[in-house]
Amino acid sequence: MEEQSKWIRESLTSFPQPPNRTNHNAFYGPIDDLFSAVKEKKVLLEEESSIGSLDLGASSCTSNEDAHRWKFYEEDIATLRGKTCKSVKASVLLRKLRWCTLGLQFDWSKRNYNVSLPHKKIPDALCQLARRLAAPAMPIGEEFQPEAAIVNYFGLGDTLGGHLDDMEADWSKPIVSMSLGCKAIFLLGGKSREDPPLAMFLRSGDAVLMAGEARECFHGVPRIFTDRENAEIASLDLQFSHEDDHFFLEYIRNSRININIRQVF
Ligand code: OGA
Numbered sequence: 001m002e003e004q005s006k007w008i009r010e011s012l013t014s015f016p017q018p019p020n021r022t023n024h025n026a027f028y029g030p031i032d033d034l035f036s037a038v039k040e041k042k043v044l045l046e047e048e049s050s051i052g053s054l055d056l057g058a059s060s061c062t063s064n065e066d067a068h069r070w071k072f073y074e075e076d077i078a079t080l081r082g083k084t085c086k087s088v089k090a091s092v093l094l095r096k097l098r099w100c101t102l103g104l105q106f107d108w109s110k111r112n113y114n115v116s117l118p119h120k121k122i123p124d125a126l127c128q129l130a131r132r133l134a135a136p137a138m139p140i141g142e143e144f145q146p147e148a149a150i151v152n153y154f155g156l157g158d159t160l161g162g163h164l165d166d167m168e169a170d171w172s173k174p175i176v177s178m179s180l181g182c183k184a185i186f187l188l189g190g191k192s193r194e195d196p197p198l199a200m201f202l203r204s205g206d207a208v209l210m211a212g213e214a215r216e217c218f219h220g221v222p223r224i225f226t227d228r229e230n231a232e233i234a235s236l237d238l239q240f241s242h243e244d245d246h247f248f249l250e251y252i253r254n255s256r257i258n259i260n261i262r263q264v265f
């Protein structure tokens, strides 16, 4: 349980930090410290372009135009300036966070790993956990090498359509997939989209090893449950009972997080 709350905390604080990319990158550029901004009720504002170009000055002509055009501001400043420029609350951005990528960065538009993008190694503790969970699906004497991870964030109504994870060079290596927060329905199909799927619940703390035949099968998440009775997070709740943890609790009561860890090569 403590382990679960630790990964929930990391998923909301450190994992979405640049150079790791999130679904918000394409529109807003890199966003620093989103979760702190939520706690501080900050608002992301778009710098007016005239101010932006003054800021750049003569000295910095290298960075791309769009870099750091959006910045967090206190609520009251944002209210004043929000009338003339585009704005979005940090809390809204957190609710709309759908994914972030750790380690080698997966490029969703090209559906491949872009090794030329700047990236950090996957944190050691997560690597160790993934190695331990992957061990049953590895040949004796061989160790799983976590090189990339995708963190998926699900709010009520969010789904993950049926897909294959086919962008990794070596399918003999498993994918380690961890569920945190609200319970979900997971569908495991066959090698063809037409094969009828097997349905199972994934609860907080469950780990799925996509290995062997299953590694080549379609799968998806059609539903998560956020109501108290079905979410099954009562014991996780206790981990966030301190008042400082209010924002974690509020988030996880309505969300599911999936961390899936991959060996790419
Ligand atoms: C994925 C995936 C499953 C899940 O991200 O590729 O299959 O349980 N996730 O969310």
Ligand code: MN
Residues within 6 Å of the ligand: 163, 164, 165, 219
């Ligand atoms: Mn998948």
